Structure formats: C-alpha cells, structure tokens
Amino acid sequence: MSSGDERDGGRGEGAPPEQLALIRESVRKAEVPRAKPRTWRGAALAKELPVARVLVDKGVLHLDRYFDYAVPEELDAEAQPGVRVRVRFGAGRGRVRDGRREGGGLIDGFLVERVAETDYSGPLAALAQVVSPEPVLSEELLGLARAVADRYAGSLADVLQLAVPPRSARAEQRPSPAPLPPPAVPEVGSWARYEHGGAFLEALASGGSPRAVWNALPGGEWSEEIARVVGATLASGRGALVVLPDGRAVARVDAALTALLGQGRHAVLTADAGPEKRYREWLAVRRGSVRAVVGTRAAMFAPVRDLGLVVLWDDGDDSHSEPHAPQPHAREVLLLRAAQDKCGFLLGSWSCTVEAAQLVETGWARPLVASREQVRGAAPLVRTVGDGDLARDEAARAARLPTLAWQAVRDGLRQGPVLVQVPRRGYVPRMACANCRAPARCRHCSGPLEGQEGVDALKCGWCGQEEAAWHCPECGGFRLRAQVVGARRTAEELGRAFPAVPVRTSGREHVLDTVPGAPALVVSTPGAEPVAEGGYAAALLLDGWAMLGRPDLRAGEDALRRWIAAAALVRPQGAGGTVVVVAEPTLRPVQALVRWDPVGHAVRELSERAELGFPPVSRMAAVSGPPEGVAAFLGAVELPGEAEVLGPVPLPVTAVRGARRVGAPPVGERWERALIRVPPGRGAALAAALKAAQAARMARGGVGGEVAVRVRVDPPDIG
Structure with a gap:
C-alpha cells in the first residue's frame, strides 16, 4: 500500500501520468473565454448571470460541447448549475459554440454553469423548462465524466447517461434521511492474516489515502474484509465506494456491512432494485445523507461526498466493462476517481490481472498479500490430469471423467457437496468431425453446429437452422464428436454415474446463490458457482483446454482467474479440500493454480507483454x-x-x-x-x-x- 498524501504532498502528482493528464485537460476545457454581452429577443432575462451553458443530451462527437441559452427571469431561481433542463435545439433556437446550428425540437440537457456573457453573435434561445430543481450534476461528477469521455474517445453526453440515472419525480419528493455520525473504527479482524493488513486499515481510519492491490485468501472472508475497510474510511469522516461484478457479490458485501455497521450507513445501487428505488438511493448519496455505496458497474460514477476510498473486486470479470458507449471499464474509472479526489484505492481479487500487476510494478500501488504459510493453510490441494493421463485412462475415454476425478468426487461426496465447473452452458455446445476434428459448420451462415438434448438433428448456434444430414467438407466423414460438453449434458452424465446423489446446475438461465452443505453434485459454468455452506469438499475443473485454447491474449489469465474463483470456494487442504483440474499440467496457468500463485503468473505475463508491446504496457x-x-x-x-x-x-x-x-x-x-x-x-x-x-x-x-x-x-x- 502507499499513501497518496505522503507520495505527492496532496497535489495528486503520484497518480498515473495519463490519469492526471485527463483530469487537467478536463479542467482546461471548462475554462471558456468570455466575450461582450449579447441581447435576447423575448421576455425579461435574469438580472444576474443571464446566460446558461447547457450540455444537450445528444451523444454525437461533433456536438460534444456546451450550448449557450438565455435564462428567463421566471426560471432564474430554479435554473441553477447541475439541474436538468429542456431546451429548443436547432432551427436558430440554440447554437453550437463554433456557430454551427443543427438539430431541432425540445431535448433534454444539463445546465452546466451560469455566466454573464456569451461569445455568440446572434440572439440566444431561452431555456424552455427546468425539469427539476434537484441539482444532480456536480462539478466533481462533470469533471470525472469529461475525463472518462476523453480517455475513451467518447462524448460527454454518453458518459453522463451512464453516470446519472433517469429521473423519478416521486423519489425526488421524498426527503432523504439525516446523515449518521461516523462509526467507531472497526477491529482488524481477518485483515490480520495479511502482511500490512492492519496498517492499511489504520491509514484509512486516520484520514490517509493508501493504495493497494489485494490478493485475497481463498474462502468467504473477503466480503467481511471489504466491510471493514469501508468502516475504517467512514470512521475518518469520509465516504467510500465499492464496485462489484454482480448482484450476488453485492448482496454479500451488503450483508457484511449491515452486520458490521448497522442499517442506514450505506446505499445499494444495482439495476435489480428498479428505477425508482435506485434513483432514491442515488439521491441519498448525492445529498450527503449516505456516505458509503455498494453496487455493480454503474455505481462507479456514484456521487459520494468527501470520497476517501474506492474499492473494486475482481477487476478481471467481464461485467466490469460497460457495453454502452464509450464502453469504459470500472477499473479505469476508479483510477481516475482516485487521481481526481486524491483518495484511497483498493483493487481486490482471489486472482490477479496483468493491469493490477502493472499498478504494483510502477509503484502507484503496493501489494497487500498474505504470507506463503497463510496461503498454504487456506488453499485446497490442487491435482492435475493431463493429456497423457487421459490417453492411458480407460475410464476417461469412456465417460469423460478421469479416474483421479472420479475418486475425488466419490471421496468428496462422503464429506459434503462437490463442485463441477464446465466451460460452456447448454447440452453439447460445439461439435466436430470424429475423423479429422474439423469444426462442424452450418451450410447457411458458417455458424457452429450444436447438439440438442433428445434430438438427433444438429442446430446452428447463429441462425438457428437445423442440420439433419451433415457431412464433413474436409474429409467427407459423417461421424461427429463433442468438442466441448455443456453443463446440462455433464449433469446428466454425472447423474447416471452417481444415481443416489442429487445433482444441481447453476448457469445463465438459473444461477444459484448458495447450496446446502449436504452431499450433492453442483454443476456450474464459470462465474455462476454458488457458495456452499461450510465450503465444497472437492471441485472438478473440466475441459481446461477449452478455456486455454481460445485465440485471445487473455486466455491464460482468464482461465486461471476462473479456476481460482471456483477453487476458492473449496475447503482448505487441512480440512480435506481437493481440486482436480483437467488440463495439461506443464502449462503456466495450470502451474500457477497448483502453487496458488496468481500474482507470479500476472507478473510474468506483464513482462512478456512489455517485450511484445501489448496492453497494458502499450x-x-x-x-x-x-x-x-x-x-x-x-x-x-x-x-x-x-x-x-x-x-x-x-x-x-x-x-x-x-x-x-x-x-x-x-x-x-x-x-x-x-x-x-x-x-x-x-x-x-x-x-x-x-x-x-x-x-x-x-x-x-x-x-x-x-x-x-x-x-x-x-x-x-x-x-
């Protein structure tokens, strides 16, 4: 960890150079030159600051600037910076700051500032309406949004659509609760397992801004540990923001915060809450009634007052990447916030991404890790089954379940539930020629052909057309084999192999949050693994080659992250926990899993990418x-x-x-x-x-x- 105050004397100069450059550029763009006053045709204008600069809600790059409008006297009191307004855009009613007129009709926008003069040579149109007197766009949020837009080559209006939730009049009319006094500094708790863990909490509680990359120990304590760093930040009189990959993780941290600090000290921002409740919670944060926020990706823009800490859990998860323009990543947004607000930063995960390793290597953040003795005591035993083992294993060739995995399942079921991770959902997601191994493709669109449960015909995964008479265009063969077997098919096979054991599945269609601690087989796709009461007795990680063989720069990193996320739910080795991974044991990600060394894997990946000029170095x-x-x-x-x-x-x-x-x-x-x-x-x-x-x-x-x-x-x- 490292303190921002100690490194740069409070000026923010210890931040990554590109983050600082974006913040400074956003400040420069806000400095608009003034010109002589202009007149407006119509009713009386506001006596002071009669010109409003408005950001219109048109997310196109060539209109990514402010527009000047006149402020009528009757709107003077409500037309304050940060409120939502409606304006007449185009047809001579509004204007672009370089004089160009485009568009037409009434559109929404944000009033950015009030000024005394405009440099536009013609008459200004008036603000048509103040939608609400509630100021929702602060200077801090505007500066952050501008920095994000500049970093991702996007428009400011697009970023604000992500940052400010849609308005709910009923939510605005409800008063927010009075803010609670700062809580007491929480105990160190399980942070004592980490080197410098206690020092990290102490720095936050004393008003410092430490920055750390946290490699969490396996098990379920991570949510309680996040709650403790939030509590330490609140105890210093500052706010905290926690961004998590999905609603299940949010629910765990929400429960941990409530148990540690009580009700009313934090807001939960997720899409599942519904627009009115989410906006009501957002307003409570904006008004300063609540100083802590826990949420999914959209919460990265939450307007927390006096921000003292930002936390991101599992930054390698795909859900942290926003699919809407300009497609920012939550990690980069929180890095910008840490630079802009000079606050603490904590990036945590069971695994470690290359970007996280780069933050440590550059000295911007410090590692927050446990000793090897602590790691060995918390991690399960990991065993491997490679291609050579499968070739010599008659059981593996017949049932796709190696003997070692079979024994691990059998022994694990005597102690509790067993987790089986399958790379793909569905029944038989991908098929190939049994002779030459060429992928089976659709004749209409060249999409992948998939097997169907209880049906002989294949079906295209892209266009949906069925193929009942497939033959291989490469060798002419008619026999097919499964490239990857899906979760439903795996559950079916395991049900036949262990007929007296209940089989549960967890995937996209139905994701389980928890499962009982009784013996059962739990078949899950990556990322959908439920938490077992008391931990899983064993876990099987099947078809490792399917994740490692992807033609992607991040294939090894992603495979290791998904394996560790599943293995972290298994009991420690001392309690009999065992993990069997079906993948070639000589490969680097597999070795990193066996040694439980995701940090070492990320550091080596970073070194290789630096030599090749690949991101995140470039x-x-x-x-x-x-x-x-x-x-x-x-x-x-x-x-x-x-x-x-x-x-x-x-x-x-x-x-x-x-x-x-x-x-x-x-x-x-x-x-x-x-x-x-x-x-x-x-x-x-x-x-x-x-x-x-x-x-x-x-x-x-x-x-x-x-x-x-x-x-x-x-x-x-x-x-």
Missing part, C-alpha cells in the same frame, strides 16, 4: 467496420507519430441466435478490424486523434458514400 484501440469504412477512417485520422497500425484483418461473424453482440459484425456482413498501438504515455493523444476523426465523419453525415465504423479504446479482446 495503449491500443480497435477500429472495426466494413473494409471500405475502415480504410477511409485510417486514411483520414491524424495519428500520433509513434502510432503503429496492425491490420486490418477480417473479423469472424459472432452474432448469437439472431442478436448481435457489442462490437460484432451483423450476420452475413464482412467486417474488418485494425488495431492501433501507441507506446506508454501516448494514450491520451491516440484517444484525441480518434475522437477528432470520428467527429469529423459524423459532422459530414456520411456525405460522399462514407461508411460508419466503430472505434473502441482498450478493446477487451485483441486475439
């Missing part, structure tokens, strides 16, 4: 679209001199069951993608260049046959 952006659109964009963008363009290369069609994934090409349309890479310290320049090029193309409105392209900074998949 900054990267993806430009995707039809070939002519990508070529036109690359020809027009003014990239930094150090930028390197990789590609473009064809993109595979990845639409699923008729619905297009974010960033994926439409079914049947050929797309390409180019990657643009810049060295460390040039990410802000790359984002600015991409944003300017996209804004210019949008301003032209597709004139000259231009084709739209998609730009994403820090793409999660560059495989």
Whole structure:
C-alpha cells in the first residue's frame, strides 16, 4: 500500500501520468473565454448571470460541447448549475459554440454553469423548462465524466447517461434521511492474516489515502474484509465506494456491512432494485445523507461526498466493462476517481490481472498479500490430469471423467457437496468431425453446429437452422464428436454415474446463490458457482483446454482467474479440500493454480507483454467496420507519430441466435478490424486523434458514400 498524501504532498502528482493528464485537460476545457454581452429577443432575462451553458443530451462527437441559452427571469431561481433542463435545439433556437446550428425540437440537457456573457453573435434561445430543481450534476461528477469521455474517445453526453440515472419525480419528493455520525473504527479482524493488513486499515481510519492491490485468501472472508475497510474510511469522516461484478457479490458485501455497521450507513445501487428505488438511493448519496455505496458497474460514477476510498473486486470479470458507449471499464474509472479526489484505492481479487500487476510494478500501488504459510493453510490441494493421463485412462475415454476425478468426487461426496465447473452452458455446445476434428459448420451462415438434448438433428448456434444430414467438407466423414460438453449434458452424465446423489446446475438461465452443505453434485459454468455452506469438499475443473485454447491474449489469465474463483470456494487442504483440474499440467496457468500463485503468473505475463508491446504496457484501440469504412477512417485520422497500425484483418461473424453482440459484425456482413498501438504515455493523444476523426465523419453525415465504423479504446479482446 502507499499513501497518496505522503507520495505527492496532496497535489495528486503520484497518480498515473495519463490519469492526471485527463483530469487537467478536463479542467482546461471548462475554462471558456468570455466575450461582450449579447441581447435576447423575448421576455425579461435574469438580472444576474443571464446566460446558461447547457450540455444537450445528444451523444454525437461533433456536438460534444456546451450550448449557450438565455435564462428567463421566471426560471432564474430554479435554473441553477447541475439541474436538468429542456431546451429548443436547432432551427436558430440554440447554437453550437463554433456557430454551427443543427438539430431541432425540445431535448433534454444539463445546465452546466451560469455566466454573464456569451461569445455568440446572434440572439440566444431561452431555456424552455427546468425539469427539476434537484441539482444532480456536480462539478466533481462533470469533471470525472469529461475525463472518462476523453480517455475513451467518447462524448460527454454518453458518459453522463451512464453516470446519472433517469429521473423519478416521486423519489425526488421524498426527503432523504439525516446523515449518521461516523462509526467507531472497526477491529482488524481477518485483515490480520495479511502482511500490512492492519496498517492499511489504520491509514484509512486516520484520514490517509493508501493504495493497494489485494490478493485475497481463498474462502468467504473477503466480503467481511471489504466491510471493514469501508468502516475504517467512514470512521475518518469520509465516504467510500465499492464496485462489484454482480448482484450476488453485492448482496454479500451488503450483508457484511449491515452486520458490521448497522442499517442506514450505506446505499445499494444495482439495476435489480428498479428505477425508482435506485434513483432514491442515488439521491441519498448525492445529498450527503449516505456516505458509503455498494453496487455493480454503474455505481462507479456514484456521487459520494468527501470520497476517501474506492474499492473494486475482481477487476478481471467481464461485467466490469460497460457495453454502452464509450464502453469504459470500472477499473479505469476508479483510477481516475482516485487521481481526481486524491483518495484511497483498493483493487481486490482471489486472482490477479496483468493491469493490477502493472499498478504494483510502477509503484502507484503496493501489494497487500498474505504470507506463503497463510496461503498454504487456506488453499485446497490442487491435482492435475493431463493429456497423457487421459490417453492411458480407460475410464476417461469412456465417460469423460478421469479416474483421479472420479475418486475425488466419490471421496468428496462422503464429506459434503462437490463442485463441477464446465466451460460452456447448454447440452453439447460445439461439435466436430470424429475423423479429422474439423469444426462442424452450418451450410447457411458458417455458424457452429450444436447438439440438442433428445434430438438427433444438429442446430446452428447463429441462425438457428437445423442440420439433419451433415457431412464433413474436409474429409467427407459423417461421424461427429463433442468438442466441448455443456453443463446440462455433464449433469446428466454425472447423474447416471452417481444415481443416489442429487445433482444441481447453476448457469445463465438459473444461477444459484448458495447450496446446502449436504452431499450433492453442483454443476456450474464459470462465474455462476454458488457458495456452499461450510465450503465444497472437492471441485472438478473440466475441459481446461477449452478455456486455454481460445485465440485471445487473455486466455491464460482468464482461465486461471476462473479456476481460482471456483477453487476458492473449496475447503482448505487441512480440512480435506481437493481440486482436480483437467488440463495439461506443464502449462503456466495450470502451474500457477497448483502453487496458488496468481500474482507470479500476472507478473510474468506483464513482462512478456512489455517485450511484445501489448496492453497494458502499450495503449491500443480497435477500429472495426466494413473494409471500405475502415480504410477511409485510417486514411483520414491524424495519428500520433509513434502510432503503429496492425491490420486490418477480417473479423469472424459472432452474432448469437439472431442478436448481435457489442462490437460484432451483423450476420452475413464482412467486417474488418485494425488495431492501433501507441507506446506508454501516448494514450491520451491516440484517444484525441480518434475522437477528432470520428467527429469529423459524423459532422459530414456520411456525405460522399462514407461508411460508419466503430472505434473502441482498450478493446477487451485483441486475439
């Protein structure tokens, strides 16, 4: 851990350089030059500060600026900075700060500031309406949103759509509770298991701003440990923000905070709460009635007063990456907040991402880890089954369950529940030719053919058409084999193998939160593993090659993270806990799991990526679209001199069951993608260049046959 106050004397200079650059740039953009006063045709204007600068809710890059409007006298009292307003946009009623007029009709917006003068030469339109006198956009939130927009080459209006929830009039009318006094400093508790754990809590309680990357010990204590660091921050009179990957994790931390601090000290922000309740909780935070927030991805923008600590759990989880423009990642947003507010920072996980390792290597954060003795005492025994073992194992060839795994299940069921992790949901998600192993593809759209429960015909995973007479175009064979067996099929096989044992499944359609401690088989997809009372007696991690074999830079890191997340739910080795992973034991992620050393794996990955110039050491952006659109964009963008363009290369069609994934090409349309890479310290320049090029193309409105392209900074998949 490290204290921001000690490192930079309270000036924030110890923050990552790119984070500071974005904050300073957002401040510079807010400094708008003044010009001589102008008049307005209509009713009487406000006597003081008659000009309102408004950010209109049009998330297009070429309109990513403020508009000036006149403030009528009757709206003077309510038209204060931060409120929602409605304005007439276009047709001579509003204006763009460079004089261009676009759009039309009444649209929503935020009143950013009131000024005495405007530099617009023509008459200004008046504010049409103050939607609510509730100030929802503070200067701090506006600065954060601008920094996020600049980092991800997006528009400020798009970021504010993510940051400020939709209005609920009934929620605004309800008064928020009075703030509670700071609680007592909590005991160190299980933080004593970590080197410098007690010092971290002490620094927070005394008003310091330590920054740490926390490698949590396996088990269920992590939620209580997060509650204790929040309690220590509240005891110092400051606020705290915790962002978690899903509602199940939020519920655990919510329960831990309530048990430690009591009711009324924290707000819960999740989409499951419904729009009115969520907005009511958000308002309580904005008004200062509540100083602590626990929530999922959208809570990363929560307007916590006097922010003293931001916490992110499991930053490698895909759910922390926002699918809507400009697609920010919660980790990067919280890093910006830590730099802007000079507050504490805690990045925790059972595993360790390469980005987390980079924060430690650069000295911006310090490691918060347990000793090897503590790790060995808390982790289960991990055993491996490799390809050589499977080839010699008759039981594995017949039933897909190696003898070692069979014995682990049998022994584990004598003591309690056994977890079985399967990489894919469904029945038989992927099929291949039994002779040449070529993937079975649909004749209509080239999508993957899947097996169906109780049906002989195959079905395409993309277009949904059935295939009853498949043959291999490579070798002419007619026999099929399963590439990956899904969770339902695995549950069916295990049910036959252990007929007297109940079998439960947990996956996308139905995710279990907890299971009893009685003997049972629990088949789960990664990320959906329920918590067992007293911990699992054993766990099987099947088909490891399916996760390790993905053509993705993060394949090994993601596989290790998912394995450790499942194994962390198993009892310690001293209590008989055993994990069997079916994967080649010589591979680096498998060895890291056996040694329970995710930090060492992340450090080695970071070193290799530094040599190859891959993220996070370099900054990267993806430009995707039809070939002519990508070529036109690359020809027009003014990239930094150090930028390197990789590609473009064809993109595979990845639409699923008729619905297009974010960033994926439409079914049947050929797309390409180019990657643009810049060295460390040039990410802000790359984002600015991409944003300017996209804004210019949008301003032209597709004139000259231009084709739209998609730009994403820090793409999660560059495989």
